[in-house]
Amino acid sequence: xxxxxxxxxxxxxxxxxxxxxLSACIVGSESDGPxxxxxxxxxxxxxxxxxxxxxxxxxTENTPVLPTPTVSSPTPTSTSTPRPTxxxxxxxxxxxxxIAPLDPSGLPNYTLTTDIELRGVPGxxxxxxxxxxxxxxxxxxxxxxxxxxSGLESWLVDGTTYLTQADGSVAAxxxxxxxxxxxxxxxxxxxxxxxSDTLAVNVGPEDVNGRKTTHKRVDGKDLLANANWLPGxxxxxxxxxxxxxxDNETGIILRRESNVRWQNPDGSGGELIERHDVxxxxxxxxxxxxx
Numbered sequence: 001x002x003x004x005x006x007x008x009x010x011x012x013x014x015x016x017x018x019x020x021x022l023s024a025c026i027v028g029s030e031s032d033g034p035x036x037x038x039x040x041x042x043x044x045x046x047x048x049x050x051x052x053x054x055x056x057x058x059x060t061e062n063t064p065v066l067p068t069p070t071v072s073s074p075t076p077t078s079t080s081t082p083r084p085t086x087x088x089x090x091x092x093x094x095x096x097x098x099i100a101p102l103d104p105s106g107l108p109n110y111t112l113t114t115d116i117e118l119r120g121v122p123g124x125x126x127x128x129x130x131x132x133x134x135x136x137x138x139x140x141x142x143x144x145x146x147x148x149x150s151g152l153e154s155w156l157v158d159g160t161t162y163l164t165q166a167d168g169s170v171a172a173x174x175x176x177x178x179x180x181x182x183x184x185x186x187x188x189x190x191x192x193x194x195x196s197d198t199l200a201v202n203v204g205p206e207d208v209n210g211r212k213t214t215h216k217r218v219d220g221k222d223l224l225a226n227a228n229w230l231p232g233x234x235x236x237x238x239x240x241x242x243x244x245x246x247d248n249e250t251g252i253i254l255r256r257e258s259n260v261r262w263q264n265p266d267g268s269g270g271e272l273i274e275r276h277d278v279x280x281x282x283x284x285x286x287x288x289x290x291x
Contacts, residue, residue: 093199096216096244100251101193102278104184105138107250111280112184114191120262120270122231131191133184136286145187154182157289170290191276194218194242195226206245208255209279213245220260223272231270235262240272247278254278 102112112133119126128148135141139159145152153164161173161182173179180186199222203215220240224230240260247254258274 091201093201093222096194096196096198096200096218098196099194099244099246099253102188102191102252104133104135104141104188107252107281108135108137109280109282109284110135110278111284112188112276112278114276115274116192116276117271117273118192118229120264120268121229122234122264122266124229129190131187133187134284134287135184136284140286141184142287143182143184143187145190147190152182152187154179155287155290156182157287160289162290192227192229192274194223194244198222198226200244203243205248208245209277209281211254211281212248213254214248216244216246218242218244220262223258223260224262230272231262231264234265235270236265237261237263242274250281252278 102110104110110133112131112135114129114131116127116129118124118128130144130146132144133141134143139156142155143152144154155162156179160175161177161179162170163173163182164170198218200216200218203217206213206215218241220238220242223242224232224235224238238260239262240258242256242258242260244253245255246252253276255278256274256276258272260272262270264270
């Protein structure tokens with residue numbers, strides 16, 4: 001080989017050796033050098049409200065959390081205000097006063113219905129009565145009364161009196177017969193009366209059966225204290241009352257409702273139950289003779 005060929009070959013070898021060394025340096029720098037540590041990016045929390053502050057939380061260090069103080073609101077103490085004690089003023093009572101009796105001759109046109117139950121009065125038999133009077137005129141009426149097992153039914157129509165017999169048949173009485181026992185004037189007297197001295201409370205004006213009345217109320221104790229047909233002072237545990245509506249025009253009792261109970265000295269009980277109504281004043285129609 002010529003001298004110039006050896007020099008060229010030496011140059012090529014040196015060039016290849018330099019390339020290898022350079023490659024080794026590049027490879028070593030990629031695998032053997034220190035790996036850089038990436039720094040965490042702080043996270044940011046942004047409140048939804050535009051005016052809220054932005055809170056940045058760093059993850060690189062621990063921030064101590066301070067305890068949040070708890071503020072207790074003072075609990076108001078309720079103070080009970082005493083209520084004034086109501087003072088009950090008793091309603092004044094006064095004597096019932098005289099009440100006009102129902103006089104069929106003075107009140108020519110009316111209808112009366114009465115139902116009475118009186119039980120447990122010492123020394124007396126129990127008493128029940130139902131009374132109906134339909135009077136278009138003093139000489140023209142129909143009446144029916146039942147008391148216990150006995151009863152009466154009578155008509156006075158066009159001057160003739162008719163009477164229901166024991167067998168249920170109806171007979172016309174002779175014109176000279178005494179019919180006083182079959183008249184309304186007698187039967188209205190069988191309705192028990194309340195003494196004018198009996199104490200009562202004036203409830204006030206009320207309309208009853210289309211008429212102006214004055215409503216009065218009698219306590220059960222006051223009734224027994226003044227009724228000679230009731231046990232009176234010997235009774236105890238008295239309860240109930242009697243309501244009376246007095247017609248302002250005629251002065252008669254237009255309605256009476258009684259519901260009174262008591263205990264007798266022997267321990268037995270007694271009671272008065274009553275409903276009394278006068279209706280159709282001046283509007284009661286004439287009845288017809290029985291067929």
